[in-house]
Amino acid sequence: MFNRFLETEDQVIADSLKIRFYPISVKSAKGTRITDQDGKDYLDLAAGWAVAGIGYGHPRVSSKIKEQYDTLSFTSQLSAPEQTMVSLAQKLIDITPGSFPKKVWFGHSGSDANDCIFKLVPLEKNRSRMISFMGSYHGQTLGSLSLSGHPAQSRFIGSGNVVKIPYPNPYRPPFGETDRLTDQIIDFLENEVFKTVCPAEETAGIIIEGIQSDGGLIIPPDDFLPRLQEMCRHFGIRLIFDEVKVGLGRTGKWFSFDHYGIEPDAVVLGKSLGGGLPISSVVARKEMLDVGTGIHMFTTSGNPVSSTAALETLKIIEDERLIENARHKGEYFISLLTELQKKYQWIGDIRGKGLAIGVELVEDRVSKTPAAEKTAAICYRCYQLGLLAFYVGIHSNVIEITPPLTLTKDDIDLAVSILDQAFSDLEEQKIDMNLVKEYAGW
Template sequence: MGDERATPATEPRIETDLPGEETKRVVEADDAVISPSSPRAYPLAIERASGVAVTDVDGNTFWDFASGIAVTNVGHNHERVVEAAKDQLDTLVHPAFCDYYSPEPVRLAERLVDLAPGDSPKRLFFGNSGTEAVEAGIKLARHHTGRHRFIAFEGAFHGRSMGSLSLTASKTKYKRGFGPLVPGVDHVPYPNPAEAEGPEDAIETTFDALEDLLRTRVPADEVAGIVVEPIQGEGGYVVPPEGFHQRLREFADEHGMLLIADEIQTGFGRTGEWFAMDHWDVEPDITLMGKGIANGLPMSAMVARSDVMTWGSGTHASTYHGNPVAAAAANAVIDVIEDEALLENARSVGTHLQDELRDFAADVDEISDVRGRGLMIGVEFTDPETGEYLGDLAEEIMHAAWKQGLMLLPCGESTIRFAPPLTLTREQAATGVDLFADAVAEAVAVMD
């Protein structure tokens, strides 16, 4: 077990008003030079971090239960990841992997194609961000199938570049002012048990929509692929009913479509398995990876079955892809997850955290659902009388938690997401729930 799990980090400690004076100066400087398109959850200017603990420029210490948006899966600045990146920096930073060869990214690719869901032979393309992996998946699917259309899901988030944005359907503000987008993308409902009469009803709603789409608007033989998040991320940390992904695999096969799994947020142990599709024993044709792959260094990957990766030399590449520093960090991430038994920890501590949240939720009328797998957990807030989403309350809770020293982020219409590092201890989980409970009580009082 790693040091982070054996000795829990110092509890959150707030020593100044929030935001502090130094943070205010950083925010003011940021406002003058950084694009206003970059969203910020709250005025937090981070100076350093370790494990679950984050310290701002004013010396306040917070616990990051968002893991940098599910990126620092093995904890901030894990010493083995940092050491691996530093060692690589001493020898080679940029080999121009699109023109030459380099051992570190090749070693990583060998491991990733082995870890990706399914037993089929696979090949890999590296990118620098999640949205690049999505774009690569779109291009490969079109090239391999000779088809141009895609099916995605309502509530999905796949990125903000033009192709991935066309698949995204979580917030209208992402698309306003950027059209026309890539044509030929249609969306159907994601099976959300919380919005249906039961799991079977949720699945049937989705497949009824798929059948209607193919019957009335979209020729099946023009659809290159179905792009799906195994568990929806920004859409609300929605876990689909059992049997959904198996049936979606069958549907794709029936119509000659590729099944493309966006594992960018669900990958690298986040759900208690290497990839979320492993929970359902479903092999996608293409698996998209990012976020936690290198614990904070920019890297992503698109892994496809070898018989699908049929494009030729020069058809797709990137100057910085396969960067050896990021690859060294990613190799260290895999080592840490394996050596510190973090998949098992994510399952056991994740179950404990969900149990603690459900116990607390039993006494809060506004909490309508606690759901998730591993350490990917969502707590949803709705009006107990009308069932309407309480987005303003969720936002108030997020800010109240920050002032308590707990970093959380929202998702969906009115859900707070819990995505702490996979190194989280039961003690840290319990403390996090206590802080969350205080924030909920404060926010409910304010909203009343």
């Protein structure tokens, strides 16, 4: 039955909207489980690209959505505002660090929120240039792709005012040496980039992912983000954190930068914010968002139903102590994966914070040659065995583990036993690589 569905889907849905790892077709989902159109259940480690942070079908969000739709299905907040959006803004201001005056902008996707940064930060600073990082993924609209440094957007030239610098990747250090990685990147920025192609006094902002997610779940050295903040403050450059994927509790704190005591000038949110409904936001210094009336707005921005879902999602994160759960379950998950690493040479690196975990596969641990085909095969085999995970990374060789934050110890035991089985099947050449090849992934 579902094969016919996928055939029809293939005929009517644009390829530009697809990134496929295996032939899943979804019927329903609850908590951490997805059920396909044949009735088979899967444990979901992807959470639909980290959107289902509170899990699927949360009853509290469900009843709030219905109540809100019945009371006020829609108002264009641009011209006729209502309370829910304002309460949500207030809550976001409260959870975001920084005692300076802040405001909130609302959109629908991580991409349009990063477009907000792309447009408004140069305007506010009256400086034309922006800096971002190679490997970063900020979205697919023209502004957000211009900020991105990911291969997915490299076919588009984007805007010429963005300079991209290497991300401090401890496993694959961009300048060859792991030692003093932070110094290497900061020196490069100050002594090469600022002195040649992008003068500091013409740089409006630097946008960064605290964990570079689609770039390969890369965690910078502990001293990097504080040094970057210090440097930005010195040169009067705005520091913007894209928390679309790892924000809102996933790392074991509200935000990834909270691990380092950073106070960003602006924070970009999306994905899990709406509990499954589309909504994004930028929480920033007041003056950054008050640069002009009506210059970055969408008719359905701050949609009351999405806003209600988002407000309830934030309350659920607190009430169910999901941030603590992410922290503790993440530690447990990594400890089991580290055991697995002893069994399989292809597991080159395991890294993570909370429930944002990356498992990087290599041909061998000395050459560190990225094992893209094997990564695709493991994800495909896991799917066959009832576990959903996607892979990321500029070399397409990092299994991304971003499950719902409600994940239990039993879920983790099950996930690791399936991964173990998948690796063992790969070793014994039991995975049909012809099937895997049909799914190109990234």
